[in-house]
Structure formats: C-alpha cells, structure tokens
Amino acid sequence: MHLASTPIQVPIAPPQLRVARRLMKLCAALLMAAVGTQAQAAGVAIVIGGALKVDNDEVWQRIVDEAGGAGARFVVFPTAAANPARSGAQIVDALRRRGAQAESIPLAPRLKGADLQATLRDPAWLERVASAQGVYFAGGAQELIVDTLQPGGQPTEMLKAIWAVLRRGGVVAGSSAGAAIMSATMFRDAQDTLQIMKGGMREGRETDRGLGFVGPDLFIDQHFLKRGRIGRMLPLMQAKGYRLGLGVDENSAALVRGDSIEVIGAKGALLVDLGEASSDKRLPAFNIRNAQLSYLDRGDRHDLKTGVSTPSAVKLKEARLDPAASDYKxxxxxxxxxxxxxxxxxxxxxxxxxxxxxxxxxxxxxxxxxxxxxxxxxxxxxxxxxxxxxxxxxxxxxxxxxxxxxxxxxxxxxxxxxxxxxxxxxxxxx
Structure with missing residues (x-):
C-alpha cells in the first residue's frame, strides 16, 4: 500500500480528527507486528517463575527500568487470575510504587461483567496497549490467556498490539501463568509431573501453543525448582524437538533479550540443553541420556548463541570449582x-x-x-x-x-x- 505524502484537503471536524489520529497511531503500531509473532523482538521478555513477593524490589524495579524508568506506562493483563480485579490492582500498585504509570485491562474470563469480545476489539484499548512501554501478565491459569488472546491458535488484534510493544523495544513481563505463555509451546494444565514422565502428555490437554515472546527455540517453565518440574520439562522438550529449556524458580526472573539471558531475584533458573542427548527407543518408557544441566544463580548470564555462561561478579571473586584442575579441593x-x-x-x-x-x-x-x-x-x-x-x-x-x-x-x-x-x-x- 502506498501512502501519498501530500495531505488530502478534506475538512475534518475536531472530534473526527481525534478519532482519525487515534486510528492512524493504532495502525502504525500494529503494522510493526504484522511480520509474524515468531520474529526476533527488540525488547525484553521478563520471565518470572511465580510467587513474586511484593517486596522483591530488584525484580519489580528492573521491570520498570527496562521499560524506561520513572513514568513508563504499563498495561496489566489479569486474564489468568482467579480474582482478576484484586490481582490487577495489586500489580498496578506494585508497578506504581516503582515509578511506573500502570492500569489494568478489563480482559479476563473470570472478571464479573466483562465483555471480552468488546474489549478485544475496542480501538481505545488497542491503542493504549500498542503504545505502552510495558505489558505485564498476572499469574493464574495460563490456558485463559491463550484462549482469550489466541483462540484456535489465531492471534487477535489485542495480541498483535502486545507484540508491537515488544518489537519496538518495550517490555513484556509475566509471572507464573504469565511466564508459561512466553514460549511457543507451553504446559496448559499438567500438575502431576510424574504422570507426564509416564507418558500422560496430550496436545490441548496437558500441552498447548504458547504466545512465543521468547522466540521459537527456547522452552519456558515456571515454579521450576520449588515443584521439581524438570521431570515434566525433559519429556516435553524431547517430544517437541526443543534443544534448550529454561526453568525459572519462584520469586526470581530471567530477562530474555535476543540471545541473552540474565537471571535476577531471590534464586535462579535451570538451563537444560539436549543438543547431545539421546534415548533408547527399545525401552517402553521415557528415558534420556547425556542431557546437560546448568544452574544459573542470581546475577548470572548466558548467551544462547555462543553457549557461554558468565557467573555474577560476586561469584567470580571466589575460587572456581573445576574437577579437572590440579588445585581442585x-x-x-x-x-x-x-x-x-x-x-x-x-x-x-x-x-x-x-x-x-x-x-x-x-x-x-x-x-x-x-x-x-x-x-x-x-x-x-x-x-x-x-x-x-x-x-x-x-x-x-x-x-x-x-x-x-x-x-x-x-x-x-x-x-x-x-x-x-x-x-x-x-x-x-x-
């Protein structure tokens, strides 16, 4: 489509002019997301493992700072929450106390009186989302997020508006359910880890399509160490052909920007690499050999492209524990x-x-x-x-x-x- 550079001389009344400008801004933002939801994004996906405490200043402040600092405008999606009004208000308050401007979007199946379809199509809400500097997804049931924003696997205009934020360098953050949706594949409802290991993994039941904010090559799971979820991550990665998986623990976060991962918060994240792994097809149950595990503690970084992990400055001041070294004690x-x-x-x-x-x-x-x-x-x-x-x-x-x-x-x-x-x-x- 070609847009002429010469203004069209058509009289527009002030109210119409405001509507026209709003629609032009919205179209410009959504065009940024039209190239497909799996392309590399310029912004940062902040994957929070769940149970983020309100006094975890390191994580909350980093979310705001990554979006531009004081005055950064956030939209909060309480879509997954059991009590959307309460969850949305709590997150808005936490962001505001760190200097952000924040508001909750009334887009949640469990929100009384909410008209999901009207909100999904509302030009005013679409504009406010697309022009925000940050987006935050609350915890709860991740299936409510994907079913609302990506029904049948098809992105809504609201999801495209969220992608526009990430593509132009903004923040998309999510805790618990809001973290599960970050990869292209997610666990939809799989509470029994051992049953997943025993083969109880069905598409549309235990697993589903995620929203893919971290790209197509990295699988994400949450509440990871607290709930021993490596037991369910390994079978999924093997079944879906993932080489890399990142399991983020509670009250902790992983910042994923392009090929870079940085871990912050109270604990850390487990990085799983199946690049050299194999399995014995003769065995009648799940098995795997030579999976590679790395535990990234707070302050550690990892480069997905080079495969190099860098411990925090605090750790680098200490002795290296190298079993192959002559001074290993x-x-x-x-x-x-x-x-x-x-x-x-x-x-x-x-x-x-x-x-x-x-x-x-x-x-x-x-x-x-x-x-x-x-x-x-x-x-x-x-x-x-x-x-x-x-x-x-x-x-x-x-x-x-x-x-x-x-x-x-x-x-x-x-x-x-x-x-x-x-x-x-x-x-x-x-």
Missing amino acids: PYNKSEPFYLDILGDTTIVNAMAHLIDSPLTEVKGLTFTGHRVAGDAQPDLGFEFRLYKGAGSVGWFTGAFGGEDYTVLKLRLDVQPVTINRPFYTPLQPR
Missing part, C-alpha cells in the same frame, strides 16, 4: 542418594553437592509412594543420574547469607525402573 565428603529427586529444589541441591565433591556422580529416584487411582503404571519409577563431564565447573559464594552455587554443564541420564512393593519392610524382633 572439593568441600563435600558424603555420598548422598536422593529418594525424591523431584522434591523442592532437590535437583539443584544435588548439582551443587556434586560439583563441590570428589564424587563423579550422584543418583536419585522419583516414584509414586502409594498407588493412585487411574495410574496404569503404579510401579514405574525413574532413576536420575547426575555426573560430571567435559566443562563441568562451578562457583560458590556465601555473600548472600547462604550457600549459593552456580553450576555449569553437568550431565544427566534418566532411565525407567521398576519399584518393588513394599519398598521397605519393618525390622522384626529377634
């Missing part, structure tokens, strides 16, 4: 076995123990402790074997008041096992 002496490898933060605790230990490997299990109705494979469990390989290194610091590790390039094998029942028996009197 590991601290840990015990040889643990993890009976619940998918427990709260257990996988990272095992990684930290191994990198700071003379051991070459550690093992753990995941299995159902008791029979569950509907479980066709109650005695199927999985052994996790973590081991050192080429490039396995780590760093430790006590500067944050705890024992904080960065661990790079450990390897992981997962194989199916049969759980004997009873798993144990009481000792009998002599």
